[in-house]
Amino acid sequence: MNANASFSGARRPIDWVNAVFLVVTPLAAFVGTFFYAWNHGVTWLEVANFIVMFALTSVSVTGGYHRYYSHRSYDCSKAVQLFYLLFGAAAVENSVLSWAGDHRSHHRFVDTAGDPYNILRGGLYAHMGWIFFKDTRDAKTRERNVPDLAKDPLVMWQHRWYLPIVIVFTFALPTYIGLIQGRPVGGLLWGGFLRVVLVHHTTFFINSLAHLYGARPYSLKDTARDSWWLAPLTFGEGYHNFHHKFQADYRNGHRWWQFDATKWWINLLRWTGQAWRLKRTPEPLILRARLEVQKELVARRLAAARASDRMWEKISRRLEAGSARLQAAHEAYVQARAERRRRREEWTADLRREWDTRLAAHRADYKAALESWRAMLRAMERIPQGSA
Numbered sequence: 001m002n003a004n005a006s007f008s009g010a011r012r013p014i015d016w017v018n019a020v021f022l023v024v025t026p027l028a029a030f031v032g033t034f035f036y037a038w039n040h041g042v043t044w045l046e047v048a049n050f051i052v053m054f055a056l057t058s059v060s061v062t063g064g065y066h067r068y069y070s071h072r073s074y075d076c077s078k079a080v081q082l083f084y085l086l087f088g089a090a091a092v093e094n095s096v097l098s099w100a101g102d103h104r105s106h107h108r109f110v111d112t113a114g115d116p117y118n119i120l121r122g123g124l125y126a127h128m129g130w131i132f133f134k135d136t137r138d139a140k141t142r143e144r145n146v147p148d149l150a151k152d153p154l155v156m157w158q159h160r161w162y163l164p165i166v167i168v169f170t171f172a173l174p175t176y177i178g179l180i181q182g183r184p185v186g187g188l189l190w191g192g193f194l195r196v197v198l199v200h201h202t203t204f205f206i207n208s209l210a211h212l213y214g215a216r217p218y219s220l221k222d223t224a225r226d227s228w229w230l231a232p233l234t235f236g237e238g239y240h241n242f243h244h245k246f247q248a249d250y251r252n253g254h255r256w257w258q259f260d261a262t263k264w265w266i267n268l269l270r271w272t273g274q275a276w277r278l279k280r281t282p283e284p285l286i287l288r289a290r291l292e293v294q295k296e297l298v299a300r301r302l303a304a305a306r307a308s309d310r311m312w313e314k315i316s317r318r319l320e321a322g323s324a325r326l327q328a329a330h331e332a333y334v335q336a337r338a339e340r341r342r343r344r345e346e347w348t349a350d351l352r353r354e355w356d357t358r359l360a361a362h363r364a365d366y367k368a369a370l371e372s373w374r375a376m377l378r379a380m381e382r383i384p385q386g387s388a
């Protein structure tokens with residue numbers, strides 16, 4: 001059966017449960033919380049209820065539903081899995097079985113009819129419009145791309161008991177916390193409604209904004225984009241171009257300085273022995289992807305400038321030589337760095353000094369190759385339109 005046709009063709013009927021929930025919750029969240037605060041004030045516990053519930057449910061979606069269950073980018077303990085299933089359900093974005101099924105289709109069929117939140121159907125549709133329509137596929141078709149999850153008893157338990165878990169963890173728990181101060185309604189509004197709506201829309205931003213605005217440094221093949229400003233709002237999921245290119249990587253912001261709270265959370269799990277086998281893309285592969293994009297952009301510029309065959313050939317030769325040199329220097333540097341890290345403890349002080357010098361030389365060589373590559377790209381940017 002062609003899964004590609006699943007979301008196209010005849011109009012799907014409206015899913016009234018979803019539609020009412022998506023319209024009523026923002027009203028309760030914004031109007032309800034505003035009037036409650038206006039009449040009864042705000043307590044520190046209500047703000048804490050909101051922040052803690054927001055953090056726990058967000059990380060269960062990004063670190064759990066997304067990076068663990070949908071992409072299997074690391075392994076974690078049963079305790080962490082249970083946490084993800086309970087608080088992930090509290091985000092009210094469906095059971096993980098359905099969520100991951102949709103998400104894997106999104107990656108597999110991105111920007112086509114088989115993509116459940118296909119951005120080419122418009123920003124609003126990708127953001128939340130798609131949730132207003134019933135998924136008319138049968139259970140077998142829906143579970144076809146999640147056979148691993150369908151075999152996981154914990155996942156299937158959450159799928160079966162999804163609604164009771166939602167009621168307890170989304171609404172009863174924050175209400176109970178509010179009860180500590182004798183303000184159950186305040187608890188329900190801050191930790192329940194307001195929090196759910198913000199988790200919803202920050203998750204939805206990834207399907208809308210992260211496919212509309214930002215740079216594409218790693219791949220030009222689809223609409224996924226990296227945006228540093230979206231990352232803090234989404235626990236690090238804003239680096240979406242990297243994520244679509246290297247979806248098995250447990251990081252979305254792969255550089256140490258890129259804001260990726262989910263990556264830090266997974267590292268925290270690793271340090272405490274709760275997560276292991278974190279998948280990382282080898283650095284040379286990341287560099288190669290970037291160079292491919294940069295070469296493609298130069299090629300597009302040459303095509304727009306209607307460059308002659310001679311010019312194409314000359315520039316291609318220079319680009320190939322420059323990128324090959326950069327990749328070789330980078331590979332040597334990465335290897336030397338890994339070797340030093342691996343064996344540093346065994347070495348004598350003299351050997352350590354020798355390796356430090358060797359590493360510094362590799363680093364300098366890599367930096368020089370990078371600088372000359374960048375200079376070459378800057379020169380290409382000056383190719384006049386229409387030159388031959």
Ligand SMILES: [Zn+2]
Nearest residue numbers: 066103243247
């Ligand atoms: Zn993904």
Ligand SMILES: [Zn+2]
Nearest residue numbers: 206207224240
């Ligand atoms: Zn995407």
